[in-house]
Amino acid sequence: MSVAEHTHDHGAAEHSRFQQHHFTTAEQQQDASKIGMWLFLVTEVLLFGGLFVGYGMTQSRFPEAFKSAHHHLQRELGFLNTVVLLISSFTMVMAVQAAKLNKQKQLIINLWITIACACAFLVVKYFEYSHKYHDGLLPFKAFYSYTGKQVAGEFHFFTFYFMMTGLHGIHIVGGIAALGWILKRAYQGDFTNAYYTPVDLAGLYWHLVDLIWIYLFPLLYLIS
Amino acid sequence: MSGHGHDHTKLYLATLGGLILLTFITVGASYVDFGSANVVIAMAIATVKASLVALIFMHLKDDKPVNAVIFTSSLVFLGIFLGFCMLDADSRDKVPTGHLTYIQQLDLDEAKKAEKAKAANPPHAAPAGEHH
Numbered sequence: 124m125s126v127a128e129h130t131h132d133h134g135a136a137e138h139s140r141f142q143q144h145h146f147t148t149a150e151q152q153q154d155a156s157k158i159g160m161w162l163f164l165v166t167e168v169l170l171f172g173g174l175f176v177g178y179g180m181t182q183s184r185f186p187e188a189f190k191s192a193h194h195h196l197q198r199e200l201g202f203l204n205t206v207v208l209l210i211s212s213f214t215m216v217m218a219v220q221a222a223k224l225n226k227q228k229q230l231i232i233n234l235w236i237t238i239a240c241a242c243a244f245l246v247v248k249y250f251e252y253s254h255k256y257h258d259g260l261l262p263f264k265a266f267y268s269y270t271g272k273q274v275a276g277e278f279h280f281f282t283f284y285f286m287m288t289g290l291h292g293i294h295i296v297g298g299i300a301a302l303g304w305i306l307k308r309a310y311q312g313d314f315t316n317a318y319y320t321p322v323d324l325a326g327l328y329w330h331l332v333d334l335i336w337i338y339l340f341p342l343l344y345l346i347s
Numbered sequence: 348m349s350g351h352g353h354d355h356t357k358l359y360l361a362t363l364g365g366l367i368l369l370t371f372i373t374v375g376a377s378y379v380d381f382g383s384a385n386v387v388i389a390m391a392i393a394t395v396k397a398s399l400v401a402l403i404f405m406h407l408k409d410d411k412p413v414n415a416v417i418f419t420s421s422l423v424f425l426g427i428f429l430g431f432c433m434l435d436a437d438s439r440d441k442v443p444t445g446h447l448t449y450i451q452q453l454d455l456d457e458a459k460k461a462e463k464a465k466a467a468n469p470p471h472a473a474p475a476g477e478h479h
Contacts, residue, residue, distance in 0.1 A: 158414065164421075165417060165418065165420065168422065169424070169425065172429070175425075176432050179433050179436065180433075183437060202370065202374060206367060206370065209367055209370070210363065212363075212366075213362070215404070216403075216404045220355060220359070224354065327405055330401075330405045333400060334397050334401065337396045337397050338393050338397070340373075340393075341377070341393055342389075345373065347380065
């Protein structure tokens with residue numbers, strides 16, 4: 124590596140030991156990683172996209188059943204979880220900024236709050252799921268055993284409810300694992316203004332999980 | 348490398364405030380009956396929220412354009428997928444009055460066939476079952 128190539132770092136950011144030899148600059152390495160992450164997010168959009176299309180098709184076939192079935196969901200809990208995820212997105216972007224500005228303590232605090240919000244989301248989801256389990260409001264005709272007053276085809280709604288929120292929940296669990304790993308590395312002092320790509324990429328993933336919930340909340344909880 | 352960076356805390360806080368405000372609005376709008384426009388309104392608000400997240404929290408606003416192009420391409424293809432499927436779903440069962448859809452015609456044929464079979468041999472079928 125020539126000295127000239129290091130001038131990109133403004134002098135303030137030191138050469139990172141995480142820069143791999145096949146990249147000319149740290150910036151080039153970060154750009155390449157980011158493109159890879161965005162390509163992964165594209166596959167995520169298409170994965171959830173299939174479920175969204177299925178929801179749309181089924182909803183248009185059973186509009187009355189969907190309207191009636193969604194009253195079993197508790198809006199307040201869905202709203203609470205939306206706010207929890209939005210706050211976690213805010214703390215996540217604050218963590219990325221802290222890493223960028225070399226503020227180690229702020230980075231660790233914000234990562235902790237993000238993980239705490241993710242866990243809070245899952246706790247609320249657990250209460251919602253257990254309530255539906257007790258009422259027999261389960262996915263697929265074979266498991267659905269609710270006997271109260273209802274419109275024909277309501278089980279279709281719960282099939283989509285559990286598949287969509289379930290896949291989303293798995294992504295939350297994955298996010299907690301990823302953020303836990305980022306937190307461990309943050310404690311090791313791996314992230315500086317010269318190298319914070321993993322924080323940035325975990326942030327992108329976390330925001331996508333939030334973004335998907337932004338659509339799930341009105342589609343499942345707010346049918347009118 | 349953007350080693351120095353700027354402090355965007357105020358922008359991020361304002362974005363969070365906007366997102367929570369829009370969540371209140373979408374809940375409020377769901378209590379008002381706009382007919383079939385309700386879904387459109389809810390999805391429009393969700394899209395504004397998603398844009399805020401993508402542009403500010405995911406940095407697409409200030410990032411290299413290639414990332415925005417990649418992400419938008421997925422939305423375009425999802426739009427085609429969703430658009431054509433919904434076009435299909437929304438045009439089903441909407442045949443001019445007096446005409447039957449293919450499925451309804453099949454159901455009717457089935458019912459007629461069953462009735463014919465019942466009319467052909469009613470006395471034997473029911474008692475035969477009771478003897479054994």
